[in-house]
Amino acid sequence: MIKFENVSKQYERNGITTQALNNINLTIAKGDIYGIIGYSGAGKSTLVRLINFLERPTEGSVRIHNQLLNQLSSQELRQVRRKIGMIFQHFNLLESKTVFENVAIPLVLIKKDKQTIKQKVYELLEFVGLSDKANSYPKELSGGQKQRIGIARALANNPDILLCDEATSALDPQTTQSILDLIKQINEKYKITVVLITHEMSVIERICHKVAVMEKGNIIEHGNVLDVFGHPKHHTTQNFVSSVINDQIPSGVVENLLKIEGNKNNIKLFKLEFLGRSASEPVINSLILQQIVIVNILFAHMSEIEKTVLGSMFVQLKGENNNIDKAVHYLRERGVQVTEIKQWEIN
Numbered sequence: 001m002i003k004f005e006n007v008s009k010q011y012e013r014n015g016i017t018t019q020a021l022n023n024i025n026l027t028i029a030k031g032d033i034y035g036i037i038g039y040s041g042a043g044k045s046t047l048v049r050l051i052n053f054l055e056r057p058t059e060g061s062v063r064i065h066n067q068l069l070n071q072l073s074s075q076e077l078r079q080v081r082r083k084i085g086m087i088f089q090h091f092n093l094l095e096s097k098t099v100f101e102n103v104a105i106p107l108v109l110i111k112k113d114k115q116t117i118k119q120k121v122y123e124l125l126e127f128v129g130l131s132d133k134a135n136s137y138p139k140e141l142s143g144g145q146k147q148r149i150g151i152a153r154a155l156a157n158n159p160d161i162l163l164c165d166e167a168t169s170a171l172d173p174q175t176t177q178s179i180l181d182l183i184k185q186i187n188e189k190y191k192i193t194v195v196l197i198t199h200e201m202s203v204i205e206r207i208c209h210k211v212a213v214m215e216k217g218n219i220i221e222h223g224n225v226l227d228v229f230g231h232p233k234h235h236t237t238q239n240f241v242s243s244v245i246n247d248q249i250p251s252g253v254v255e256n257l258l259k260i261e262g263n264k265n266n267i268k269l270f271k272l273e274f275l276g277r278s279a280s281e282p283v284i285n286s287l288i289l290q291q292i293v294i295v296n297i298l299f300a301h302m303s304e305i306e307k308t309v310l311g312s313m314f315v316q317l318k319g320e321n322n323n324i325d326k327a328v329h330y331l332r333e334r335g336v337q338v339t340e341i342k343q344w345e346i347n
């Protein structure tokens with residue numbers, strides 16, 4: 001378990017103070033894949049550097065497995081750090097060393113014998129699917145292969161925490177997916193807690209169980225990915241969510257509708273949001289079968305997070321006003337969140 005209690009961090013440079021973290025309270029449970037998302041400068045890297053105490057907090061405490069890092073000696077801190085692996089956006093491999101030598105570095109540093117090192121390095125290379133590259137140099141590898149080597153090196157000391165600092169930001173979408181799959185496999189197979197920082201919501205969507213959204217040194221929202229995605233409260237979270245879930249009606253759809261209906265005062269437009277059970281039941285079909293209103297589906301978007309479907313749909317409901325009210329009530333009773341799009345929001 002990783003626990004931040006009232007943690008603040010200020011940097012002083014040339015007489016200028018930057019408040020990088022502001023009274024952070026956060027608990028990351030053992031075995032979680034915890035995503036930290038925020039725009040540039042939000043404080044994500046600082047937060048992660050506090051987990052291995054590469055930075056010390058100005059105020060507050062950081063605990064790992066109930067051990068208070070603030071009180072540890074340098075020797076004790078080195079022991080704690082050995083159990084924390086880290087991977088980086090630009091891989092941080094030593095260009096002058098072979099793949100084998102790069103993966104071996106953490107083991108050489110703790111003076112393991114040659115045979116143990118050889119066995120462990122080949123086991124790790126096998127795990128990341130690159131045993132045939134042991135004698136290659138980093139410059140001979142693709143970005144995805146370099147990151148696999150970075151991961152093998154991070155696992156060399158059998159860590160129980162893996163920190164991923166924008167680990168897929170320099171990779172194309174397909175390679176990103178394969179690296180995320182590998183991180184997920186590590187989490188499941190070795191029960192390693194993963195803390196992953198990113199500015200891409202799609203990364204969070206794909207593998208994280210929990211997420212904290214950061215802005216200006218504060219955690220503005222946190223919780224299960226599904227809860228944060230399903231009901232984002234803060235404007236910044238809504239922006240991140242809209243990058244993976246298109247919850248705005250495209251203007252072309254509205255223009256077509258206005259052409260057909262002639263007058264926007266005639267249009268009754270609703271946004272329906274489905275989460276979990278309501279997304280897998282035939283709610284719209286049952287509404288249509290009620291025959292109280294005509295349902296014109298204009299636009300829909302579905303996403304899957306942690307095996308739960310999340311969706312938004314824009315519909316035009318046609319009929320008598322009291323029947324439209326009944327239809328809205330019918331949907332709400334079945335767990336669908338219904339919001340009317342007001343006329344002034346249509347154009």
Ligand SMILES: Nc1ncnc2c1ncn2[C@@H]1O[C@H](COP(=O)(O)OP(=O)(O)OP(=O)(O)O)[C@@H](O)[C@H]1O
Nearest residue numbers: 011013018020038039040041042043044045046047
């Ligand atoms: N070593 C440092 N000295 C002075 N200021 C720093 C230092 N490291 C970070 N900062 C400042 O602290 C704030 C938070 O930086 P941090 O790198 O933690 O943010 P971030 O969310 O990781 O950003 P990015 O995504 O761009 O890496 C920024 O204003 C940054 O300029």
